[in-house]
Amino acid sequence: MERVASFKACVASLALLGSACAASAAPAPAPCADIKAATTVLGTSRTLSLPREAAAYGRVQHGPLPLQPGEVVLTFDDGPQPGSTPQVLQALAAQCVQATFFMNGESLRAAPALGRQVRDAGHTVAMHGYRHPHFASMPEAEQLADLSAMQAVFEHTLGRPAAAWRFPFLEETPALRAELKAQKITVMSVDLGLDDWLPDQSPAMLTERLLARLKDTGGGIILLHDAQVQTATALPMMLKALQTHGYRVVHLRWD
Numbered sequence: 001m002e003r004v005a006s007f008k009a010c011v012a013s014l015a016l017l018g019s020a021c022a023a024s025a026a027p028a029p030a031p032c033a034d035i036k037a038a039t040t041v042l043g044t045s046r047t048l049s050l051p052r053e054a055a056a057y058g059r060v061q062h063g064p065l066p067l068q069p070g071e072v073v074l075t076f077d078d079g080p081q082p083g084s085t086p087q088v089l090q091a092l093a094a095q096c097v098q099a100t101f102f103m104n105g106e107s108l109r110a111a112p113a114l115g116r117q118v119r120d121a122g123h124t125v126a127m128h129g130y131r132h133p134h135f136a137s138m139p140e141a142e143q144l145a146d147l148s149a150m151q152a153v154f155e156h157t158l159g160r161p162a163a164a165w166r167f168p169f170l171e172e173t174p175a176l177r178a179e180l181k182a183q184k185i186t187v188m189s190v191d192l193g194l195d196d197w198l199p200d201q202s203p204a205m206l207t208e209r210l211l212a213r214l215k216d217t218g219g220g221i222i223l224l225h226d227a228q229v230q231t232a233t234a235l236p237m238m239l240k241a242l243q244t245h246g247y248r249v250v251h252l253r254w255d
């Protein structure tokens with residue numbers, strides 16, 4: 001049932017993107033919704049609903065999410081960026097998978113419609129700092145002010161408070177950890193990253209690195225950057241590789 005629901009969500013997101021898939025959908029069932037398509041695209045395997053609580057996940061710094069071996073969670077940081085985020089949305093829609101986007105406040109303020117497009121495509125949206133600073137080198141009052149600015153633009157643009165936060169550079173501070181805990185906001189670290197912010201990373205390089213690191217971790221929370229054009233360009237190859245190697249995508253949601 002979950003798989004069917006996710007493909008229906010995919011159809012909705014494709015329609016928003018105005019893709020060929022959606023254009024061929026009516027009046028017959030859309031390609032992403034039929035059984036044949038379900039075996040040819042990656043698809044979202046299941047949805048993991050998490051409570052709004054002061055938890056912290058990601059084995060680089062915290063404990064693991066309750067995932068099975070071979071399950072992965074796709075996460076994208078530093079958007080929304082008009083030059084690359086739409087391409088990421090298109091690649092995700094083409095494979096009928098949902099991800100979590102940790103957005104920057106400044107970027108969301110500059111591109112609010114794109115931020116809403118990410119949400120309306122069925123993805124989960126969360127916070128990643130207003131100015132993406134190095135919090136460890138900032139006074140506590142400025143750290144808290146950045147969180148407040150992030151929350152203000154998030155709620156103004158997306159209509160409800162965010163349930164989760166990822167520290168820029170994964171650089172956690174006691175002051176912000178305490179404030180996030182007080183507000184019952186979940187901290188999301190990662191299980192593996194691809195260093196997709198390095199210059200001149202080809203799709204083949206990123207895909208090979210993804211598979212190598214997944215072999216080490218057995219799955220988990222994958223850190224990607226939708227603000228990187230090279231990541232957006234590589235995403236179709238990476239998603240196809242996940243499918244070929246039997247990984248299953250889990251969609252995170254907070255109630």
Ligand SMILES: [Zn+2]
Pocket residue numbers: 077078128132168169
């Ligand atoms: Zn970042």
